[in-house]
Amino acid sequence: MPDRAPQPVDRQLPTEEARDLIALVRDIAEREIAPRAAEEEEAGHFPREVFRLLSESGLLGLPYASEYGGGDQPYEVYLQVLEELASARLTVGLGVSVHSLACHALAGYGTKEQRAEHLPAMLGGGLLGAYCLSEPASGSDAASLRTKAVRDGDDWVITGTKAWITHGGVSDFCTVLARTGGEGARGITAFLVPGDAPGLTAALPEKKMGMKGSPTAQLHFDGVRIPDSRRIGDEGQGFAIALSALDSGRLGIAACAVGVAQAALDAAVGYATDRKQFGRPIADFQGLRFMLADMATRIEAGRALYLAAARLRDAGRPFSRQAAMAKLFCTDAAMSVTTDAVQVLGGYGYTQDFPVERYMREAKVLQIVEGTNQIQRMVIARHLAGPETR
Numbered sequence: 001m002p003d004r005a006p007q008p009v010d011r012q013l014p015t016e017e018a019r020d021l022i023a024l025v026r027d028i029a030e031r032e033i034a035p036r037a038a039e040e041e042e043a044g045h046f047p048r049e050v051f052r053l054l055s056e057s058g059l060l061g062l063p064y065a066s067e068y069g070g071g072d073q074p075y076e077v078y079l080q081v082l083e084e085l086a087s088a089r090l091t092v093g094l095g096v097s098v099h100s101l102a103c104h105a106l107a108g109y110g111t112k113e114q115r116a117e118h119l120p121a122m123l124g125g126g127l128l129g130a131y132c133l134s135e136p137a138s139g140s141d142a143a144s145l146r147t148k149a150v151r152d153g154d155d156w157v158i159t160g161t162k163a164w165i166t167h168g169g170v171s172d173f174c175t176v177l178a179r180t181g182g183e184g185a186r187g188i189t190a191f192l193v194p195g196d197a198p199g200l201t202a203a204l205p206e207k208k209m210g211m212k213g214s215p216t217a218q219l220h221f222d223g224v225r226i227p228d229s230r231r232i233g234d235e236g237q238g239f240a241i242a243l244s245a246l247d248s249g250r251l252g253i254a255a256c257a258v259g260v261a262q263a264a265l266d267a268a269v270g271y272a273t274d275r276k277q278f279g280r281p282i283a284d285f286q287g288l289r290f291m292l293a294d295m296a297t298r299i300e301a302g303r304a305l306y307l308a309a310a311r312l313r314d315a316g317r318p319f320s321r322q323a324a325m326a327k328l329f330c331t332d333a334a335m336s337v338t339t340d341a342v343q344v345l346g347g348y349g350y351t352q353d354f355p356v357e358r359y360m361r362e363a364k365v366l367q368i369v370e371g372t373n374q375i376q377r378m379v380i381a382r383h384l385a386g387p388e389t390r
Ligand SMILES: Cc1cc2nc3c(=O)[nH]c(=O)nc-3n(C[C@H](O)[C@H](O)[C@H](O)COP(=O)(O)OP(=O)(O)OC[C@H]3O[C@@H](n4cnc5c(N)ncnc54)[C@H](O)[C@@H]3O)c2cc1C
Pocket: 098, 130, 131, 132, 133, 134, 138, 139, 140, 141, 163, 164, 165, 166, 167, 208, 211, 216, 365, 368, 369, 370, 371, 372, 373, 374, 375
């Protein structure tokens, strides 16, 4: 019998250092992440210790400057690290992506003093971040957010509720978008809020369909007082900062989606070559062979698309349209590949004895977060046809 154990993805990496990084991530994933994934997801356990290990290993600040404790890695390398982590467990891959998103505002728009004061602990000091944009009444229409920050001397006082916050209740710092001016996008400012700030409390985590190990919770800001030195960027610049973070964050979601899809394909191929019906491995039947071929093709296409967008970003070129396309395509591909993987396993695919039902539940959320796939289409169409006329 030929050996059908899944082969690691043959990655195109730009440097020896990047190859070493991927080897390190595979080792951590194999030893510390994958073996506990199914059980801990079922129990809703958040693997905080894994994030500490990733931080100690230099994997929580990869795309940021080494001057501030980051890894100086291009996005094409960072995203492939995310893909590997998400293949082992989405809660970890997506968690690293959200942490990176939470660091984006300060790294990109903070003053030199702010970066020197906060970034080393955020990027390599074991801290974990949350990104607080969504609210109960403002999701896709994020610019209508209502959480207020009111100036009081040298301080700001923040009041309101953020919703759906990944790492809500477990994060050490939160990048918060709050209204400091009038209606609309121009009235929003970004702040860096400590996770243990007085007046900041987390609700019980949402009971989700998947990614149960990743806490998603409302955060209540009840007169949270922070100094003006924690305001990021100019007053009124917050929404532009939030959107620029999301352009990069969407590439992270795309890479995570490809990771989940790859894990589902590996499980499906392994099962199909082993399981026999009608006296032959089911992988002999053309109906399944074509399904596996289509799954593999979608994954390769998704990987190529997110890497093309990442390389534009690394070259300092505009990449917003390509990031939206990568997020849209890769997450739709992950939904379709994981659904097909359940089909390949037949009845067993529908049970928790195999991981593919979990992959299918996890893929669904990727079509929703960081801009639903309807919103991605709006972004792409605006690049093609300009803003809507109404
Ligand atoms: C597990 C999880 C983790 C999350 N983590 C975070 C986080 O860390 N930080 C954060 O800020 N947010 C987070 N979110 C929130 C997420 O970004 C929002 O759920 C998402 O932006 C959609 O907002 P909504 O849920 O309010 O849906 P709505 O905006 O109410 O949309 C409902 C439906 O209407 C569609 N729709 C809305 N407007 C349009 C339009 N103009 N054209 C076509 N269709 C439209 C949407 O596509 C969707 O299908 C998370 C969500 C989940 C589920």
